[in-house]
Each structure stands twice: as C-alpha cells, then as structure tokens.
Amino acid sequence: MVDGSANECCERLAYYGMSTNLVNYMKTRLGQVNSVASNNVTNWQGTCYITPLIGAFFADAYMGRFWTIAIFMIIYIFGLALLTMASSVKGLVPTSCGDKDVCHPTDAQAAVVFVALYLIALGTGGIKPCVSSFGADQFDENDEREKKSKSSFFNWFYFSINIGALVASTVLVYVQTHVGWGWGFGIPAVVMAIAVGSFFVGTPLYRHQKPGGSPLTRIAQVLVACARKWNVAVPADKSRLHETVDGESVIEGSRKLEHSEQLACLDRAAVVTAEDGAEASPWRLCSVTQVEELKSVIRLLPIWASGIVFAAVYSQMSTMFVLQGNTLDQSMGPRFKIPSATLSMVDTISVIVWVPVYDRAIVPLVRSYTGRPRGFTQLQRMGIGLVVSIFSMVAAGVLDIVRLRAIARHGLYGEDDIVPISIFWQIPQYFIIGCAEVFTFVGQLEFFYDQAPDAMRSMCSALSLTTVALGNYLSTVLVTIVTHITTRHGRIGWIPENLNRGHLDYFFWLLAVLSLLNFLAYLVIASWYKYKKTADDYPGAKGEHGTEH
Template sequence: MEESTVADASTTKDLENGEDLEKESFITKDGTVDWKNNPADRRTTGGWKACPYILGNECCERLAYYGMSINLVVFLTDKLHQHNATASTNVTNWSGTCDITPLIGAFLADAYLGRYWTIAAFSSVYFVGMVLLTLSASVPSLKPPSCVGDVCPGASPGQIGSFYLALYLVALGTGGIKPCVSTFGADQFDDEDPSEKKYMTVFFNWFYFSINVGAMIASTFLVYIQQSVNWAWGFGIPAAAMGIAIVSFFIGSKQYRHQKPGGSPLTRIAQVIVAAIRNWRLRLPADETMLYEVDGKASAIEGSRKIQHTAEYSFLDKAAIEDKSRPTTKWNLCTVTQVEEVKILLRIVPIWASVIVFSTVYAQMSTLFVVQGLKMDYILGTFKVPSASLSMFDPLSVLILVPIYDRLLVPFVRKYTGHPQGFTQLQRMGIGLVISTISMVVAAVLEIQRLRVAREKGLVDADDKNFPKLLNAQLSIFWQIPQYFIIGASEVFTFIGQLEFFYEQSPDAMRSLGSALSLATVALGNYLSSLLVTIVTKITRRDGKPGWIADNLNHGHIDYFFWLLVALSVVNFLFYLPFAYRFKYKATK
C-alpha cells in the first residue's frame, strides 16, 4: 500500500513537472508580462490576436487627428475670423507642439507608466479635447457671430480661450499616443522568438497602412463635411472616431503583452557620462569580462535584457570600471548594459539625422507642390480641383503599395537576399531615400515644362484667376500625381523602415523615446524646409530680382529649389551610406 502511494505521488510530481516545463516553453523570452503582471504566455497574449485592437485604435485616432487638423486653418479664418497670417502661424505653432509632446509621453512611458497606461491616460485627455473642440464649433456662445457683409466680429477672450484649451489638450493627448502605439504594437511580438519576430515587419507595414486609411478618410470625406455641411459635424465625427479608438484599445486589454518601465532613461544616460568622466584616469581592462555587470540573466534595468559589450566608444566603458577607492554608487559605477544603452543612441544618431532631409522633401507636399498646382489647369469641366486635394494621392500610394510590398516584393527579394524581411531595415530606409530624390526630379521636370508652356502661350503675366482657363487644358494639374505618388512610395520604404529600425535598435527600456525621436525628424524636416526657403528667398531676391520662389511663380524658378533638394538628398544619401554600412545591430544576451 505504501509503495503504491509513493508511486502515485511520484507520478503526480512528474506530471506537474511536465506541465510546468510545457507552460514555461510558451512563456515569452523578451521579458514581457500579461495584464496580471505575470510572465506573458504566447498562447493567450500578444501576436496577431492583440493587433486588431491596436491597429483599429491607430486608424481611428489618425482619422480624428487629420480630421480636425487638415482643415484647421480654414476654421480659424472662417469661423474665428482670424487673418490668414495669424491663422497660419497659430496652426504652425500647434503642429510644432504636437511634434514636441511625444517626447514627454515617451519619457513617462519608458520611465514610469509603461506604454499601455500612457496610451490610456493620454487618450482620455485627447478625447476631452476633441469634445471641447466640437462644442466650440456648435455652441453659439463659444463662437463669434457670423460675418455681416465684410464686417466679421472678433472672438471674445473666453471664446478664444475655450478653443485653444481644446486644441492644446489634443496636442497633449497626441503626445502620449504617437510614440507609444507603434512600439506597444511591436511589443506583442517576441523578438527573441524567430517564429514571432518575422511578423514584426509585417505589423509595421499594416500599422502605417492604418495611419493612411485614417488620413485618406479625413482628407476626403471629413473635409467635405466641414466645408459643405457644418463644422459641428466636421469636428463631431473625429471626436466620435477618437471615442471608438479608446474603446477599441481597451477591448484588447487582457490579450496585450507589456514591457515594464525601466526608470528614467535620462538619468541612466547622465550616470554613464558622469561615471566615465570620474573614471577617466582608470585603464580599461584587457579582458572585457572584467567590466562590471550584475550576475544572472536579467539586467539591473527593469524591463531590459542584458546587452552584449561592443568595442565602439570605448571611453564610455570606463563607467563600468570599479574604483575601490570611492564608494560604489550609480554615479560612479554603471553596468555594461547601461553603458551599451548610451552607445546604441550614439550609433543611431547619424541614421536619425539622415531622415531629416527626407522629411524636408516630404514637407513639399503641403507647401510648394500646392503652390505649383495653383499655376496649372485645375479646372475639370465646371469643377475646380483644389490644389491641396492632390495630396490624397500620397496616402493612396501607401494604401496600394503596402500590400504589394508585403505580399509580393518581400517574398521575391527574400529568395535572393536570404533575409527574412527581404531587405534589412537600413537597406529599406536607403531605398526610400533614393525614391524621395526621384520625386524631386519629377517635380523639377514638371516645373520646367510648366514654365515653358506659360512662356509659349504668353501667360507669364496672366491674372491668377484666369491663368488656369487660358492654359486650355494644355497642362493639367493631374500631371502632379506622379510626384505625390512617388513620395508615398518612398514612405513605404523609409518611414516604415524607420519605425521598425528605431523599435528594434533602441534599448529595451528606451523604445518609446526612440519612437519619439524618429517622429521628431518630421518636425525638423519642416523647420529645415522653412529655413531653406528663407535663405533662398533672401539670396535670390537681391538687386530687385523676383527670386526662385516669386509671388508670381511664372517669374520665378521653383524648379531650381527642387534641384537644390535633389542635390541635398544626394549628399544626404552619401552621408547615410557609410554609417548604414558600418552600423552594428544591437545584440542581447
């Protein structure tokens, strides 16, 4: 009887051990946890089962954002009765704020809140802002009276205050969403598991696809509602879309995987720099294993795996040398992983800088491309095609090319390169840089042709309103479609490749910050575009000349400006190549 009992107990123990081993084999290897803070089980969390909620959230949020921002300058001039210059400045300031606040949201996500709670909290702020914005467009007491003839009453301080409160709540809200949603979506795939990691690139493709679905709906349907129906519906629909985005996000809560916040990344960076300076007299050991690192598999940084030592930027390694003459503190001694975090950021910087010129080219869609279109034949029968509406061919290009890239190009290229994603991240970004250069060549050639037609038909000094009619369909605005479409193609390579690159190569505990930095290239690209326009205008308008970017484009040469961007893009690509070629991808232990 005793032998039977012992045998049964032994069998039970073996079964329990077998179950534990089986369960452990399904635990993610990248340190993610589930909603109960237990190690994430890939059978019940993450993967494609979690992604529809995240992609739905992104699509609706971008629809909300573009739905209220794409036509914002019109609302400021038509409904708040601001002057064109004032309205343009206010929109630019607000857009700049939207590009800065992601640094705040990313810091909070990486340091303290985690990506899930950052998205949840900032989405709520975003939604409140959208509701207030809708009220400002629909409640009579929150907007100035309509114009009577040429007399347009100005908005009261209270009306202005309530509107800008709503607007900047949206700016704050988007700051917590933009840097976190893409990284949170990528967190759903274990990059230590080859079977899951191969889908990460696919996720980024469809994430960017979702962005452009929202942008496409906003630039067509919502613009029509705002201009042809009323602004209450024009802002109300985006507010409702934001509500749907929040609901979509929360529905998937139990299926998400979470990376734990690792504490302030800025503090860790400062500690490495201070420790390296304090230890500058110490000699580096010949054996890298003598550098300080905590024992065990886990690193000293919460939510981060250990990173293998690299030989680059060896002066920073002195932060990981123990000096027994001083008390051991985090400001005197750092782990190898902490030092490698800083090295990774230094390696990323040149790649990051290379995308700024790309963003400058991208910025032309909302500036010089629009101006160029106004000097072409935009009359289609009795319908006048808005020059800015041609920008819809950019998201349309993305919507067409992302499935082609994902389903056709990647499998084809994979046969020759052997790489799971067809191209490496840096190869993909580089191809996009080349394609964006081609878009400027196409725009320049079109402008040369436009100027030639204007001269041949004697329309150089024609009135702006009559100019399109006088062209007599000889130079249709639809000839601009290729340059918009090509820029969309470059986004499929560079912008999506950049999203993936910054996610994978950023330190585990700095991934939101890496995403925020990648988003900052768009803002810097806009600033660089403005700076170039200012410099070119000042130089080329000397001695009474009209300049390249003249008030009457027929007297100017924006083709020269496009060629300047071609030259800058070529120089930028040549700058990018050696850094991309020598770049050492992050390796974890």
C-alpha cells in the first residue's frame, strides 16, 4: 500500500509539474493565444484520462496490475525525457523569441513537444487505473481489520497524490518560471525514475490479482447470448438460471455475484434451453455472475456521466483560473512575484487539510448518526462534492466582476495592464474546489472500485477517470462554442486575448448553471441506483441489493 501511494505521489508530482503551468508554456514557448493554449492543455489532460481505458484493459485481461504499472511507467519516463530535451537541447528549443519572451517555434519543434506530451499521456494510462486498485488489492477482504482499513485507504491515497501536487505547484512552477523549463521538466523525469526503482524493490511483498481474461469479450458474450435467446422466457425461479455448481466463479480472480432484478432483459443470456448442451458455448449460455458483471457496469454508467460537468469545473484550475490570475497583482512583498499557476497549491493544501478532517472528524461524527461504517454512503459523499463545486464557480465569477469593475474604475484596458487586486483573492475558488475533490473524486475512486466486479476493477477505475477526460473535452467544447458565438459581428467576446476587455465572469456563471443542472440530474440517478449484493457494509440496505442512498 505504501509503495503504491508513493508511486502515485511521484507520478502526480510529474504530472502536475507539467500541467499546472502548461498553459503558460504553450503561450510563451509555442506562441499560442489564450483560447488555443487553453484548448491544447484541456485536450492533453483529457487524453491523460482516456488512455487509462487502454492500460486497464491490459491489466484486467492479460498482464495484471503489477506489470501494467511497470511497463507504462517506463513509457512515461521516455515522454518526460523527450519533453526535457525539447525544452533544453539546442535545435529543439525555439530561437525566435521576441518581445515578452514569446517564441515562434518551427513545426518540427512544436511536434516534438506534442509527441512528448502524448507519450506521457499514454504512460499515464497504465498507471492511474491500476495503482489505486493495486493498493486496495493489498488488503484482505476476509480479514475484518484489513477490510476496515481499506475504507480509509482511498482517502489517504488521494492525500499522497496531493503531496506530490503541492510540490509541483510550488517548487516546480517556481523552477519553470525563474530557472528554466528544462530544469522544470527534468526534475519530474528524475523523480519518476526513482519511483520505478522503488516500485520494483517492493515486488516480493505484493499481493497479485490474477487477470480474468478480456472483460470486453465477456460483455460481448452476454449481449450475443441475450440476442440469440430474445424470445425465450425467463423463469420465475431465478435459481434455474445457469451458474457454476462449485463455489468458484468461472471467471479467474472473481467471486460469484448474486442475481439482481434490475435490467432483467439480460437474464435471457443465462436461461438454459434444450439446445444448450453440457458444454454450451459462452456465446450462447452465460453464467449469472457473467450477466451480473454487465449489469454492474451498466448501473455505473449514469453515475459516471454525472461526474463529467464536475470534471469540467475542476479543469478550470489549469486554464481559466491561471489566465485570470495573470491579470491580477502577483506581488508578494517588494521583490517577489508569485506565478499565477502556483496558486493551484491552494487546491492541494485544501485537499491535504480536508482528507484528515473528513477521515478523522466528519466520518466519526456522521457515523454516530447514521450507524454506517463510512458515515455517508458513497453516493451521498459524491453528491455533496457536486454541490460544493458550484460555489467555486460562484466565487470565481464574483472575483471577476470585482476585477472588471476595478478595470473600469482605473481605465486598465491595455493587454499588459495589471489590475490592482491581489492574486490571493483567488484563494477561495481554489480552496472550495479542493473541498469538493475530497467528496467527489475520492468518493468516485472508492465507489467504482467497490461496486465493480472483481475481475473488472481496473476497467471500472479507468471508467471513473474518463470523467476527467470528458470534463476537459467538455471545457474545450464550451470555450470553442462561447468564443464562436460571442465574437460574432466583430464583438470582442467573453474570452479574448486581452482579458481586461472580456467577460470571463460570464463563462464562470455558465459553468455554475451547468453544475446546478447536473446535480439535479444526479439526484434522480442516485435514487435509481442499487448497491451490489456484496457491498454488505451498508447496514440499512433494503431488499436484495439495497437501495440506500
């Protein structure tokens, strides 16, 4: 567990060491305007959370989580090394830097940067979906003491991630801004190399989950078998449905799942007919556990979709919050200026503060009222985070109204004019997002691991991470649409190159409204969801699978 947390801490240090200040790198070293730089960052970040589907597939189907983590970490290091070279090696660094240190790279130089970034995105794909699951695998679910400890694991796992992010948003951003991009990207490469070494050192101590074969194949088999028996009646006595006789599931590394009443149409795949012989093909006859695997995934999808808007809000920290901070007074004393990207450390500090508060204070307090081991149910926890995130956008919008009024009052409409408002007034919006993360993102990690079938835990963890990807893509789409609509007929638009003449506050209000609508939809989705049978740590669960929310 410790090695897994340390590994992810190093990976997050490297990731945030790039992503936190990447929008400014795009603007200065690649000569891109605000909207293009913002979209390139969110597209790359989105890809970093889509590639986990690839890594998770290999982990669950063939390689197991250990070897998937090891191989993809090496790819990650290659990407970091190439990015370091692109920022420091003569010939790869643009030489056409003019006023304001804005460069104009050749197509080849820009291509090297993007190849490096997307190699890193691929490497991330094998690490992120496996490390949390691999860490949780180290706890024996048959041991009550270890099972109880696992409920706190995800909180402290996320805590360790943010330790890495804190170092990245302070030390690395400072190095990038005041020492150089080569050092700023080189340090994460060294850290990741150390992480690889420490990961292999702990090899003899790990517990390994056996890969269960391709989960996509099993899903396809259920769908094909169901289609072939579409006209077959499902027996009222569900014990007549096909299942293995012995106590073990036919799926390697997976326990049997109890039959559930939801999505009953899929039960046809487990109906035994006269045409099914003793050795019926799995493309014609599936076990109840295999059918329930697919049901579990389908039940997760609406919950998964509700996290996309939240992720779009979260992505503003590395784009619009940074651009907003660029226009504010960054002075910290007479001689020092804090880089706007460094303020993301407030989000990290917020998480570091809220994790122990949640685990040691809030959970015991709520537990005393609800009687549940975790205090809140997982769905309640995520819902609270969705509500909290709305207030982050409200705080950002209010600050921008104040900023625009100061601009009007002092006539600061020049592109380089600094608004006489301290950048530290951005602290509330960052701090609130950190609080929301502890509820929603950590809740998602735990929820998707706990509710996933045993042999699909990496895949379902990757599925939860894709909400971040789609949130970044949604942000890109929103920025593109807003820019297109608001610049019609020669208007300057909400997000112009000169933000002192724009209306960034309108964009924050748009996200606040979308977040509110998303939460209302989430309430409906959560009321429909039923926890799977094996989640027996909800003492108030009702019926066969529990409907407590």
